[in-house]
Amino acid sequence: xxxxxxxxxxxxxxxxxxxxxxxxxxxxxxxxxxxxxxxxxxxxxxxxxxxxxxxxxxxxxxxxxxxxxxxxxxxxxxxxxxxxxxxxxxxxxxxxxxx
Amino acid sequence: xxxxxxxxxxxxxxxxxxxxxxxxxxxxxxxxxxxxxxxxxxxxxxxxxxxxxxxxxxxxxxxxxxxxxxxxxxxxxxxxxxxxxxxxxxxxxxxxxxxxxxxxxxxxxxxxxxxxxxxxxxxxxxxxxxxxxxxxxxxxxxxxxxxxxxxxxxxxxxxxxxxxxxxxxxxxxxxxxxxxxxxxxxxxxxxxxxxxxxxxxxxxxxxxxxxxxxxxxxxxxxxxxxxxxxxxxxxxxxxxxxxxxxxxxxxxxxxxxxxxxxxxxxxxxxxxxxxxxxxxxxxxxxxxxxxxxxxxxxxxxxxxxxxxxxxxxxxxxxxxxxxxxxxxxxxxxxxxxxxxxxxxxxxxxxxxxxxxxxxxxxxxxxxxxxxxxxxxxxxxxxxxxxxxxxxxxxxxxxxxxxxxxxxxxxxxxxxxxxxxxxxxxxxxxxxxxxxxxxxxxxxxxxxxxxxxxxxxxxxxxxxxxxxxxxxxxxxxxxxxxxxxxxxxxxxxxxxxxxxxxxxxxxxxxxxxxxxxxxxxxxxxxxxxxxxxxxxxxxxxxxxxxxxxxxxxxxxxxxxxxx
Numbered sequence: 184x185x186x187x188x189x190x191x192x193x194x195x196x197x198x199x200x201x202x203x204x205x206x207x208x209x210x211x212x213x214x215x216x217x218x219x220x221x222x223x224x225x226x227x228x229x230x231x232x233x234x235x236x237x238x239x240x241x242x243x244x245x246x247x248x249x250x251x252x253x254x255x256x257x258x259x260x261x262x263x264x265x266x267x268x269x270x271x272x273x274x275x276x277x278x279x280x281x282x
Numbered sequence: 283x284x285x286x287x288x289x290x291x292x293x294x295x296x297x298x299x300x301x302x303x304x305x306x307x308x309x310x311x312x313x314x315x316x317x318x319x320x321x322x323x324x325x326x327x328x329x330x331x332x333x334x335x336x337x338x339x340x341x342x343x344x345x346x347x348x349x350x351x352x353x354x355x356x357x358x359x360x361x362x363x364x365x366x367x368x369x370x371x372x373x374x375x376x377x378x379x380x381x382x383x384x385x386x387x388x389x390x391x392x393x394x395x396x397x398x399x400x401x402x403x404x405x406x407x408x409x410x411x412x413x414x415x416x417x418x419x420x421x422x423x424x425x426x427x428x429x430x431x432x433x434x435x436x437x438x439x440x441x442x443x444x445x446x447x448x449x450x451x452x453x454x455x456x457x458x459x460x461x462x463x464x465x466x467x468x469x470x471x472x473x474x475x476x477x478x479x480x481x482x483x484x485x486x487x488x489x490x491x492x493x494x495x496x497x498x499x500x501x502x503x504x505x506x507x508x509x510x511x512x513x514x515x516x517x518x519x520x521x522x523x524x525x526x527x528x529x530x531x532x533x534x535x536x537x538x539x540x541x542x543x544x545x546x547x548x549x550x551x552x553x554x555x556x557x558x559x560x561x562x563x564x565x566x567x568x569x570x571x572x573x574x575x576x577x578x579x580x581x582x583x584x585x586x587x588x589x590x591x592x593x594x595x596x597x598x599x600x601x602x603x604x605x606x607x608x609x610x611x612x613x614x615x616x617x618x619x620x621x622x623x624x625x626x627x628x629x630x631x632x633x634x635x636x637x638x639x640x641x642x643x644x645x646x647x648x649x650x651x652x653x654x655x656x657x658x659x660x661x662x663x664x665x666x667x668x669x670x671x672x673x674x675x676x677x678x679x680x681x682x683x684x685x686x687x688x689x690x691x692x693x694x695x696x697x698x699x700x701x702x703x704x705x706x707x708x709x710x711x712x713x714x715x716x717x718x719x720x721x722x723x724x725x726x727x728x729x730x731x732x733x734x735x736x737x738x739x740x741x742x743x744x745x746x747x748x749x750x751x752x753x754x755x756x757x758x759x760x761x762x763x764x765x766x767x768x769x770x771x772x773x774x775x776x777x778x779x780x781x782x783x784x785x786x787x788x789x790x791x792x793x794x795x796x797x798x799x800x801x802x803x804x805x806x807x808x809x810x811x812x813x814x815x816x817x818x819x820x821x822x823x824x825x826x827x828x829x830x831x832x833x834x835x836x837x838x839x840x841x842x843x844x
Contacts (some may be wrong), residue, residue: 191490202614205685211352217748224744227737234734236650236658251662255742259749262534263756266541274762276839277605278774 256272284524288333288346291324292391295363299383303376310379312316316366317383321390322360325353332396337630340454341456344396350723351577352393354514357721358392360579361707362505367699369592370498373599382502385411386808391504393513396508398446398471401559405478407444409435410602412507419496427556427814430771431491434477434484435507442474451639463522463735472519477513479562480555485535485769488554493547493604497595499549504591508554512561514579516723528605529566533664534560541673541757542764546594546680550587553630553672556664557583563661564645567652570724575644575720582637582711586629589704590676593623596697597680599692606759611685618692629708631673631743632665637711639739640669640718640730647728673743673749679759 192219203209235246244250298317305313328348336343363386388411391404404840409432416428448467450456461468480488492503510614536556543549557579564576596619597612598604609787625636632638642665649658692698711718719726750757811818 189366201685202325202611204682205611217751221744221748224737224741227733229735232732233738237653237655240653240655242655249739249741251738252745254662255666256745256749259666260745260753262537262663262667262670263541263753266538267756269538270762270764271544273764273766274760277544277761277763279763 221252223227286476288328289434290346290394290400291328292387292389292394292741294321295322295383295387296407297387297635299380299387301579302380310376311371311631314371314383315364317809318360318364318386320362321387322357325356325360325390325624326699332557337455338399339794341399341417341450342397343400344458345400346394347396347458348394349517350721351513351517354577354581354721354723355393355760356390356673358584359393359506360508362386362502362584365700365703366498366502367506367603368703368822369595369697372694372696372822374496374498375418378415378496378499381391381411381418382499385415385502387581387679389510389810390578398458399448399456401458402446405510406439408507408769409439413455413503413504415499415675416491416495418501421493421659424494427491430768431487433771438474438477438484441470441477445470445472445474456625458518460468460520461518463519463524472515472524475511475514475518476528477511479558480508480532482531482535482698483767485532487557489539489543489548489551490627490768492551492554493545500551501588501591501595502734504554506552508558509580509584512558512565512576515565516576517564520565520573522560522566525562525566526654529562529564530657530660530664531560531564532556533660534667534708537561537664537667537671539625539766540675542762544607544759544762546597546604546606546609546676547591548607548673549676550594553668554587555608556668556671557587558644558663560645563657564648565620566643567648567654567657569652571644571651571728572648572727573722575648576717578641578644578718581718582629582641585704585707585711585747586637589622589626589701589708590630590672591625591698592701592704593619594676594680596693597699598692599693599697601688603688603747605761606683607761608677608688609680609685609688611681612688613681614685615689616681616692618698619701620677622705623681624677625674625705625708627677631669633673633743634731634736634739634740635641635712637708637715637718639712641711643730643735644726644728663745666742669743670712674747675757676752683686737798738749762790 204213217246222239233250235243239245297315298313298320298650302310302313323402328346330348330350333346333348334344339368355683358613363383366386367379367660370382374382377589385408388404392401392408395401395404405565413428413432415422416431416717430445445467446456452465463469463472477484480654488508492500495503515525530557534556536552536554536559539558542551543552559657561576561579561583564572564579591627596614600616600619601609601612603609610758628637629636646658646661646665648660715730719728810816813819
């Protein structure tokens with residue numbers, strides 16, 4: 184795991200000696216693994232029966248197919264987008280309060 | 283029941299903490315580990331109920347009241363002091379260790395307070411102890427951040443004191459018991475509690491002060507102040523509806539600001555506000571299940587948040603860097619720190635088989651049971667957001683992302699042991715929640731491990747993680763901070779002050795100029811008459827002198843003849 188790479192890193196990274204996580208040729212593999220894990224997490228949808236929490240209010244979305252998956256994804260995407268927009272107004276250089 | 287010997291278990295840490303500066307290195311380790319163990323023993327040794335009553339003016343003080351809620355919080359505070367002492371004992375200054383133990387002891391004192399005056403006294407000792415912990419880091423920025431921190435807490439303390447006095451005047455009783463925020467007195471007490479919980483608008487003090495403390499100082503700070511506030515809200519204001527929107531605001535405030543943040547410990551500080559927000563919502567819901575959820579979540583949170591900050595503190599100690607833009611790739615040379623950081627990150631995200639999974643789900647379940655559709659929807663979205671802003675963001679930017687090229691080793695043994703201890707607790711509580719459920723304030727009728735709960739939680743978190751990597755480009759770290767309410771007291775009022783100083787000094791200069799001009803004119807006038815060439819200072823010619831003398835003599839001769 185440990186490499187004797189110089190501390191400065193270098194402009195042209197030595198691909199052969201880098202950790203496999205940092206090699207560009209492994210990037211597609213990492214994406215494939217991630218998508219496989221996601222598909223695996225969706226697999227139980229075929230046989231798990233979800234109980235709706237709010238049936239008396241006429242709301243049954245939470246028992247729908249893959250609700251937690253799409254809701255989790257969309258709410259996170261929404262929060263990142265919201266942070267991005269608020270960042271336009273709120274972000275300042277990190278020396279802002281220094282004299 | 284009354285016992286003459288009953289003393290608040292918090293005093294063990296407060297008085298013992300004051301001995302720390304005078305102990306030798308070996309004795310100090312004994313104190314750091316022995317005092318919390320002794321405190322834990324005392325917490326469980328004391329029987330239920332009010333154990334000591336002291337008459338005070340026309341009122342009755344109950345400095346030692348043992349309750350299920352108090353015991354639960356005092357237990358986790360003791361565990362925290364133990365692990366914090368282990369983590370800190372070689373690196374932290376004696377001042378910091380001493381202040382941290384006084385701080386921890388006063389937090390435990392609050393959990394055993396049966397009356398509002400005792401609560402207030404320990405509350406203020408806590409503010410002082412924690413300020414000294416911030417200051418112990420040394421340096422100008424820690425000094426200033428500590429001062430701002432102290433001012434916010436003294437303000438909160440004043441509001442709390444006014445509320446307590448008004449409450450005593452209204453009800454004639456000092457007892458600390460469940461209240462409703464329906465009078466000015468109870469509203470002020472609620473505000474006093476909420477300031478310490480990190481509620482809006484003053485939430486900024488957490489992310490402002492905590493990351494300025496030393497690596498170990500931040501670990502101590504993360505545990506006590508906000509969770510003591512959760513305890514007082516839990517006992518004082520269960521079911522107060524206003525807490526639901528306040529808590530929801532805190533939940534999303536924490537997520538958004540953590541997403542914008544670049545400093546790794548500040549990310550975790552914002553995430554404290556987020557997590558306390560969950561607890562505040564649950565206290566606002568106020569059912570036994572929700573209150574159990576808030577208590578269990580606070581217990582689990584103290585452990586995994588301390589673990590995360592221990593991991594971040596180790597990185598800071600070994601690299602001297604705190605910004606995500608400077609970090610990355612550290613998993614290669616700090617594998618133990620990375621593994622423990624990841625365990626903490628999984629626990630805060632409520633991954634199955636961790637302490638977060640078995641505690642936070644009580645709160646969301648309570649919202650569902652009460653039919654609070656919107657609250658439930660927002661809490662589920664926020665649960666995904668926790669994974670996003672802390673669960674992945676912290677380990678990713680510190681231990682992975684780009685390779686920073688740094689190859690620091692793992693931290694010294696005592697830091698590693700403290701991290702392993704808390705990692706063990708995170709997983710042990712997740713796998714075996716019964717001991718925690720058994721000490722919650724109300725009987726627990728909840729099974730966290732159902733197939734449905736496991737599947738839905740995994741889907742929620744994994745797809746939140748997917749969103750993180752899909753939108754990674756949107757989250758590129760920048761060398762920035764984010765404006766918050768502290769802008770008002772760090773910039774706005776300062777600028778106004780500067781403007782005021784500038785304008786008043788200009789006005790003063792103009793006034794001075796006018797007065798100088800007047801004085802000058804006066805001098806000029808005098809000069810005209812009395813100066814070397816002035817009429818009254820001129821030298822007189824000899825001839826005119828003789829004429830005048832002759833005239834005078836003539837005049838006196840004339841007078842003589844008359």
